[in-house]
Amino acid sequence: xxxxxxxxxxxxxxxxxxxxxxxxxxxxxxxxxxxxxxxxxxxxxxxxxxxxxxxxxxxxxxxxxxxxxxxxxxxxxxxxxxxxxxxxxxxxxxxxxxxxxxxxxxxxxxxxxxxxxxxxxxxxxxxxxxxxxxxxxxxxxxxxxxxxxxxxxxxxxxxxxxxxxxxxxxxxxxxxxxxxxxxxxxxxxxxxxxxxxxxxxxxxxxxxxxxxxxxxxxxxxxxxxxxxxxxxxxxxxxxxxxxxxxxxxxxxxxxxxxxxxxxxxxxxxxxxxxxxxxxxxxxxxxxxxxxxxxxxxxxxxxxxxxxxxxxxxxxxxxxxxxxxxxxxxxxxxxxxxxxxxxxxxxxxxxxxxxxxxxxxxxxxxxxxxxxxxxxxxxxxxxxxxxxxxxxxxxxxxxxxxxxxxxxxxxxxxxxxxxxxxxxxxxxxxxxxxxxxxxxxxxxxxxxxxxxxxxxxxxxxxxxxxxxxxxxxxxxxxxxxxxxxxxxxxxxxxxxxxxxxxxxxxxxxxxxxxxxxxxxxxxxxxxxxxxx
Numbered sequence: 001x002x003x004x005x006x007x008x009x010x011x012x013x014x015x016x017x018x019x020x021x022x023x024x025x026x027x028x029x030x031x032x033x034x035x036x037x038x039x040x041x042x043x044x045x046x047x048x049x050x051x052x053x054x055x056x057x058x059x060x061x062x063x064x065x066x067x068x069x070x071x072x073x074x075x076x077x078x079x080x081x082x083x084x085x086x087x088x089x090x091x092x093x094x095x096x097x098x099x100x101x102x103x104x105x106x107x108x109x110x111x112x113x114x115x116x117x118x119x120x121x122x123x124x125x126x127x128x129x130x131x132x133x134x135x136x137x138x139x140x141x142x143x144x145x146x147x148x149x150x151x152x153x154x155x156x157x158x159x160x161x162x163x164x165x166x167x168x169x170x171x172x173x174x175x176x177x178x179x180x181x182x183x184x185x186x187x188x189x190x191x192x193x194x195x196x197x198x199x200x201x202x203x204x205x206x207x208x209x210x211x212x213x214x215x216x217x218x219x220x221x222x223x224x225x226x227x228x229x230x231x232x233x234x235x236x237x238x239x240x241x242x243x244x245x246x247x248x249x250x251x252x253x254x255x256x257x258x259x260x261x262x263x264x265x266x267x268x269x270x271x272x273x274x275x276x277x278x279x280x281x282x283x284x285x286x287x288x289x290x291x292x293x294x295x296x297x298x299x300x301x302x303x304x305x306x307x308x309x310x311x312x313x314x315x316x317x318x319x320x321x322x323x324x325x326x327x328x329x330x331x332x333x334x335x336x337x338x339x340x341x342x343x344x345x346x347x348x349x350x351x352x353x354x355x356x357x358x359x360x361x362x363x364x365x366x367x368x369x370x371x372x373x374x375x376x377x378x379x380x381x382x383x384x385x386x387x388x389x390x391x392x393x394x395x396x397x398x399x400x401x402x403x404x405x406x407x408x409x410x411x412x413x414x415x416x417x418x419x420x421x422x423x424x425x426x427x428x429x430x431x432x433x434x435x436x437x438x439x440x441x442x443x444x445x446x447x448x449x450x451x452x453x454x455x456x457x458x459x460x461x462x463x464x465x466x467x468x469x470x471x472x473x474x475x476x477x478x479x480x481x482x483x484x485x486x487x488x489x490x491x492x493x494x495x496x497x498x499x500x501x502x503x504x505x506x507x508x509x510x511x512x513x514x515x516x517x518x519x520x521x522x523x524x525x526x527x528x529x530x531x
Contacts, residue, residue: 002024003024003025003047003048003306004024004025004027004048005025005026005027005048005050005305006046006048006050007019007028007050007051008030008033008039008049008051008054008055009030009050009051009052009054009074010030011030011050011052011298012295014291014294015074015297015298016028018295018298018302019298019301019302022302027046033051033056036060039061040060040064041064043064043065043068044064044067047068048068048069048070048301049071049072050074050301051072051074052074052075053077057071057082057086058082059082065091068091069304069305070094070301071091071092071093071094072094072297072300072301073094073297074096075095075096075100076095076099076100076383077234083314083315087315092304092310092313092316093313093314093315094304094310094314095314095383095385096292096296096300097312097383098391099289099292099293099296100283100284100286100289100293101153101154102289103283103285104154104283104289105154105155105158105161106161107258107279107282107283108230108232108258108283109158109161109162111230111232111256111257111258111279112146112202112256115256115275115276116139116141117136118138118254118275119277121136121275122135139253141166141167141200142165142167143166143167144199144200145169145170145197146159146168146169147197147198148162148169148170148171148173148202149191149204149205150172150173150204150211151172151186151396152175152205152392153392154204154233155171155173155204155205156395159184159186160185168187170186170193170197170198171189171194172188172189172191172194173188174346174347174380175348175380180395181397188348192222195224196222196223196224198223198224198227199224199226199228200227200228200229201223201227201230202231203229203234203238204233205233205234205237206233206234206381207234207235207236207237208381211237212236213236213237213239214237214238215237215238216239216242217239217242220238220239220246220251220252221246221251225250226251226253227253228252228253229243229252229254229256230256230257231255231256231257231258232283235259235261235263237259240261240269240270241269243270244269247274247275253275254275254277255270255275257270257276257277257278258279258282260281264280265278265280300312312385313385326363327367327368329432329438330363330432331368333415333431333432334370334375336430336438336528337375337415337417338371338374338376338378338417339376339379339526339529340375340428340443340526340528341419342377342378342419343379343527344426344524345376347421347422347423348421348422349376349393349396349398349420350420350422351399351400352376352393352400352401352417352419353403353417353418354368354372354401354403354415354416355417355418356404356405357409357411357414357415357416358405358411358412358413358414359407359413360413360415361404365404368415369390369400371386372417373389373390373393373400374389377389377392377393411431413431413432414431415431416428416429416442417429426444427444428442430452437451437452439451439452440499443458443488443497443499444495446488446489446490446495448487448497448499449486450499451483452501452530453502453528454527454529455525455526456500456525457500458499458500458522459471459497459498459500459514459522459524460497460521461498461519462494462521463491463495464519466519467496467519468498470517470519471485471500474510474513475502478513481503482501482502482503484500485498486498505525505527
């Protein structure tokens with residue numbers, strides 16, 4: 001029986017035909033995604049769901065999707081898909097991360113031109129027969145400093161185009177190395193330096209806990225007077241109310257926005273302000289980009305449903321069915337090791353060194369490498385997956401090295417990950433026990449035996465009495481239950497670490513209470529993708 005696919009958003013007819021040509025039974029219902037009740041009623045009979053942004057794949061939809069095997073988003077953003085719920089349901093989530101990069105970058109450049117020369121207002125004035133030539137005094141881009149926040153795929157294209165316009169480009173990106181920056185012809189700077197120097201600021205980062213309100217009121221106040229701001233990335237990156245006030249005061253000379261904190265944006269504090277250019281999330285809205293991502297999603301879904309091949313999956317590695325039976329726990333471990341060092345590293349990563357020892361050295365190391373790299377990169381970009389992670393790392397100039405060796409210790413096999421930055425190296429090692437559960441076995445060269453949980457707390461301190469009691473008492477007083485408690489030290493009285501597996505994420509108050517004791521050198525909450 002042929003696999004059955006539902007297309008619930010507007011998708012190219014050519015893409016729909018690809019399904020048919022590949023022998024897929026496809027129903028094209030481009031307005032169904034807007035009707036969540038009807039979608040929940042119909043989804044149970046489909047093996048695959050192809051969507052854009054209108055369809056919301058919620059736990060309710062997934063609960064009704066009895067036969068669903070794959071959800072594929074034509075585009076990069078998957079905020080409209082509950083990936084955790086999909087993973088628990090065993091549904092693969094795919095996207096097409098590279099189909100609309102140029103289109104989005106070009107829109108950012110167009111918006112920069114528009115706000116520099118007040119083109120929309122001048123056009124409206126001229127259409128009204130006013131001919132207000134002296135009113136619309138613009139500024140040149142040539143010779144100006146462009147501050148690029150996020151120099152990844154799209155941001156990198158914007159940097160290249162801006163250099164072609166003879167602009168001075170400074171970039172802030174924690175994962176951008178010095179060598180890569182030099183190759184791109186941009187100056188790598190810290191955020192505060194960018195804010196002080198830039199005549200134009202353009203944003204090209206995903207919306208994460210780290211990037212939310214990256215242009216906060218405090219940071220906007222650090223910008224130079226007369227700055228112009230462009231956002232074609234994600235809503236929520238800018239404090240819109242603070243930006244509106246600074247536009248009205250004249251500190252910010254103009255803004256061009258394609259995205260908003262709430263969409264669709266029918267009302268917004270920035271609307272109707274002078275020299276604010278607004279478009280309705282058009283970054284990927286060109287015929288070329290729409291066609292590219294549509295064709296890609298049809299091919300990817302067809303490949304998976306017909307052959308089992310997995311491409312651009314956000315919640316599953318690209319491995320064969322045979323490999324996954326053996327490698328499953330090791331793939332989970334690789335992601336956990338990457339996530340550990342990724343969450344511990346705030347500086348730009350220069351290199352990632354991965355050691356495979358014993359039986360794991362005979363497995364699909366490319367897939368395991370992808371798991372490690374994705375784990376590291378997800379801290380900065382949650383949309384990174386095991387397919388795109390090596391590309392993202394390569395674009396940032398990160399060197400990846402792999403070493404495999406015969407069994408050399410007490411374990412049948414283990415993986416050790418070392419991240420190298422300008423200032424330090426961080427390493428963590430892990431193995432998979434006979435019960436199939438991944439474990440951490442070494443952190444910073446200190447031997448441990450730590451079960452991995454969704455919520456963990458990592459501390460470093462001098463090896464002195466009272467650490468266990470302080471941690472236990474503080475967790476207890478704040479209602480945090482400890483599932484597992486692991487300690488390790490380099491030597492008596494030397495450096496020591498603790499790793500707590502806890503039932504719930506700790507809040508800032510717990511961290512503050514621990515810091516006030518003066519007993520800890522560092523305290524870091526950690527999160528892992530554990531089912």
